[in-house]
Amino acid sequence: MLGAALTEPLLARDYQVTPFEDATPLLDFPDALRARAESLGTLFLPGFLPAEVVGAVRGFVRRLADEHGWTQPDASNPPTVKGMPGAKLNGRGWDDPHWVDLQTALRLSPEFDALAEHPRLHFVLETLLGEPAACATANYAWLKLPGSPEHTTRAHQDLYYLPKSTRMWTVWVPMVDTPEDLGPLGVVPHSRDLGLLRHASPFIGIEDTRGLDWHSQAVQCGDLVIFDALAIHCAWSNVSATDVRLSADIRYEPTSLGGETGLRAVV
Numbered sequence: 599m600l601g602a603a604l605t606e607p608l609l610a611r612d613y614q615v616t617p618f619e620d621a622t623p624l625l626d627f628p629d630a631l632r633a634r635a636e637s638l639g640t641l642f643l644p645g646f647l648p649a650e651v652v653g654a655v656r657g658f659v660r661r662l663a664d665e666h667g668w669t670q671p672d673a674s675n676p677p678t679v680k681g682m683p684g685a686k687l688n689g690r691g692w693d694d695p696h697w698v699d700l701q702t703a704l705r706l707s708p709e710f711d712a713l714a715e716h717p718r719l720h721f722v723l724e725t726l727l728g729e730p731a732a733c734a735t736a737n738y739a740w741l742k743l744p745g746s747p748e749h750t751t752r753a754h755q756d757l758y759y760l761p762k763s764t765r766m767w768t769v770w771v772p773m774v775d776t777p778e779d780l781g782p783l784g785v786v787p788h789s790r791d792l793g794l795l796r797h798a799s800p801f802i803g804i805e806d807t808r809g810l811d812w813h814s815q816a817v818q819c820g821d822l823v824i825f826d827a828l829a830i831h832c833a834w835s836n837v838s839a840t841d842v843r844l845s846a847d848i849r850y851e852p853t854s855l856g857g858e859t860g861l862r863a864v865v
């Protein structure tokens with residue numbers, strides 16, 4: 599049973615939040631890019647990916663979401679997605695069997711491969727890892743439906759769920775234009791200095807993060823937020839009345855590790 603607090607929206611306005619630092623000027627200076635990433639544990643690259651590459655994944659996801667009755671069909675596939683009124687994911691969202699099926703279909707799709715293997719992404723990941731990057735496990739497309747604060751991604755560190763993945767970097771890709779009320783990602787820079795913090799449970803995550811300095815802002819389709827395995831992050835609640843937040847997270851590890859992670863059972 600969920601605690602009462604988990605039905606309350608998680609709102610950036612209740613936290614100390616400043617905008618992300620744009621790392622674009624460092625793209626021509628790999629050493630400086632790596633130094634920024636290692637210091638902050640996160641990078642923000644606005645407009646980094648071609649909109650059509652991300653749009654193709656959005657189109658794939660929304661076709662399945664339409665079939666499940668979660669979203670309103672729109673064959674023109676704009677970077678906004680309307681929810682079907684009253685639509686809900688079951689359970690905790692991530693254990694809804696239809697959502698799990700969607701993840702499987704997505705991972706087998708050429709659209710996802712084209713995104714995950716995009717050369718611009720691999721250039722950045724290889725710069726951060728110091729060797730070629732391999733796409734790891736635990737890659738998801740998230741649909742955050744309006745009116746579902748109980749499915750908000752609360753503050754956590756990925757290393758808690760993927761305890762072997764100390765060298766992993768995650769790329770968070772908004773697949774729709776995501777203003778603040780749609781629930782963009784929030785990240786705490788320099789989290790690795792804190793080590794792995796106590797998580798109350800896989801679903802609750804880290805309970806008290808109000809004293810921390812968060813980075814977050816409205817983002818567009820094509821932007822990227824990259825963060826390491828110890829970066830404390832969340833996604834604010836979708837409090838839009840009508841729209842769905844769609845995003846993907848794609849994880850990478852050094853090729854020398856084989857791209858295999860040990861996913862902690864989520865209960």
Ligand SMILES: O=C(O)CCC(=O)C(=O)O
Pocket residue numbers: 740751756768770831832833845846847848
């Ligand atoms: O987008 C979300 O709601 C979750 C993202 C996340 O936690 C991750 O990428 O690790």
